[in-house]
Amino acid sequence: MLPADVYARFLRQEGETVLFICASDEHGTPTEIAATEAGLDAETFYQKLHELQAEIYISLGLSFDYFGRNSSVYNHELTQYFYQQLDKNGFIEEREMNLVYSVEDERFLPDRYIVGTCPHCGYESARGDQCENCTTLLARPN
Ligand SMILES: [Zn+2]
Structure with a gap:
């Protein structure tokens, strides 16, 4: 966020209109x-996280004109707008992918939930998307 803050300050100093x-x-x-580990329901955790982050950014003096939540209706509408524009112009395509399904949780699991041995360094607690030991990004075989 610091480079963005410096850039926003620079543009303001140059007389540009900045939001x-x-x-x-x-x-x-x-x-x-993190919500699961904290033992909180998602909404309670997200509200606390938002308040904590806002407090930290204010104390650091970051110059946001607005600090919101990406769960807001406005963000959803804007995201839908961008998606529809991309889809309308042919930039979205359908692809098949393999996902790991947890019978116990009755849901497909994101890569982060999968823990195993890194094929690059042998670290035994590597997450499914990246090995924290050797930092290699791990791709799921399709
Ligand atoms: Zn590794």
Whole structure:
């Protein structure tokens, strides 16, 4: 966020009209895992996370014009708009992919939930998407 903040400040200094927006990320497996580990329901965890992040960014003096939540209706509408524009112009294609399914959880699991041995360094607690030991990005065989 620091490079974006520096850039926003530079543009303001140059007399440009700037709207510097950021949001807490409430979508994604790392956040979902953190909520589960904290023993909180997702909404309670996301609200606490948002408040904590806002507090930190204010204390650091970041110059956001607005700091919101990516779960907001506005963000969903904007995301849908971008998706529809991409789809309308032929930039979206359907592909098949293999996913791991948990019978116990009755859901498909994101790569982050899968733990195993890294094929590159042998680390035995590597996550399905990246090995924390050797930092190699791991691709799922399709
Ligand atoms: Zn590794």
